[in-house]
Amino acid sequence: MTKFEKQCLSVGIFGILATTLYWTFSALIPFIAAFVWAYLWRPILLKAQNYNIASGITAFSITFLTYFVLAATCIVLIPSVKHLLVFLFQNLSLGKEEILNTISLILKKIHISPQGSYWIERTLEEGLSITTIKLKEIMFYVLQSGLNAAKIVTIIAMAPFLSFYIMKDWASFVNTLISWIPIPYRKSILKGLEQVHLTFSAYLRGQALVCISLCGYYAITLNFFGLQFGWLIGVLIGFFSFIPYLSVFIGICVSFLIALLTSTAVSLKILTVIFVIGYGLEALFLTPFLIGKRIGLHPTIVLLAIFSLGHAMGIIGILLSAPLTAIVxxxxxxxxEYYLKSIFYRGTCG
Structure with a gap:
């Protein structure tokens, strides 16, 4: 077989694998989630092995803890999220005029021109109408779409179970994959995989700590200052903070809507301060310190990845945008690195 035929064969095999992955992606989601979850706990497994604790025992303990946390989270969060959606839908339908009047008074205080004030009020009115319609659609979807709910429950239930076997047999699994790599290319491929591993692990574990930190900050501050559903909004903002910018933006909108719809003690100024401090804490301290400069994703690249993958893969693409971009x-x-060392770049033959 000539070199050209080998290259064509390699391209053909890669194309078949990529096509198969594309068409079976939805079925592979539980396995991908299981692999990521096992990968996240890999340092704990290594430390346990240093104390002569069998990987099966550690994997079982992690799996049991995962199911316990999932059950507790579902029991607490699902009814609270349902109440939040019902509250927003009912009060937005009734309190739209009150919100518009409050915004009008604020615009007059900061001396916005009549033309600008009219444009802002009309835009806000349209936005509130669209929000009410979307909330109704979401509630109908959640209540009526049993098939999609079953798929989500299946993924949540299957992923920890599958991750148990991945964690328990991680070493043999990795060694088998390495043995399949052609020997002439093994060193180069392993070097590339090591680079991806360093970047992906830095992102994944660092982002997990960022999410936990933001959960605590927003939940405590919003609840302390008396915002209704404050703890729930804070937890959701922190949990979904791995979707850059989107979780904070939605959290700001929901918090301000609830503050305008209720006679709560928290003012719009206090909410503004809370979110400004939170965003500064995330951007200037948590993300650089916990994730580091190893990834170095520019905000423009992140937004491009969110819109591109969201358009191509829907909500799954949005969820996977940041980690996939880190890997890319x-x-x-x-x-x-290879290009800068190549003969083509250096213009030499030696």
């Missing part, structure tokens, strides 16, 4: 950046860095 790691691969680009590796290609750049």
């Amino acid at each position: 950046v790691a691969c680009i860095r590796l290609v750049k």
Whole structure:
């Protein structure tokens, strides 16, 4: 077989694998989630092995803890989220005029021109109408779409179970994959995988700590200052903070809507301060310190990835945008390293 035929065969095999992955992606979601969850706990497994604790025992303990936390979370969060959606839907339908009057008074205090004030009020009115319609659609979807709910429950239930076997047999699984790599290319491929591993692990574990930190900050501050559903909004903002910008934006909108719809003690100024401090805490301290400069994703690249993958894959693409972008950046860095050492770049034959 000639070199050209080998290259064609490699491209054909890669194309078949990519096509198969694309068409079976929805069925592979539980396995992907299980692998990511097992990968996240890998350092704990390694530390346990240093104390001569069997990987099966550690994997079982992690799996049991996962199911316990999932059950507790569902029992607490699902009814609270349902109450929040019902509250917003009912009060937005009745309190739309009150919100518009409050905004009008605020615009007059800050001396916005009549033309600008009219445009802001009309835009806000349209936004509230669209929000009410979307809330109704979400509530109908949640209550009526049993099939999609069953799929989500299946993923949540299957992922920890599958991750148990991945964690228990991680070493043999990895060694088997390495043995399949052609020997002439093994060193280069392993070097590339190591670069991806460093970038992805830095993102994944760092982002987990960022999510936990933001959960605590927003839940405590919003609840302390008397915002209704404050703890729930704070937990959801922190939990979904791995979707850059989107979780904070939605959290701001929901918090301000609830503050305008209720006679709560928290003022719009206090909410503004809370979110400004929270965003500064995330952008200037948590993300650089916990995730580090290893990833170095520019906000423009992150937003491009969110919109592109969201358009191509829907909500799954939005959820996977940041980690996939981190992996792509790691691969680009590796290609750049090889390119800078290549004969083509240096213009030499030695």
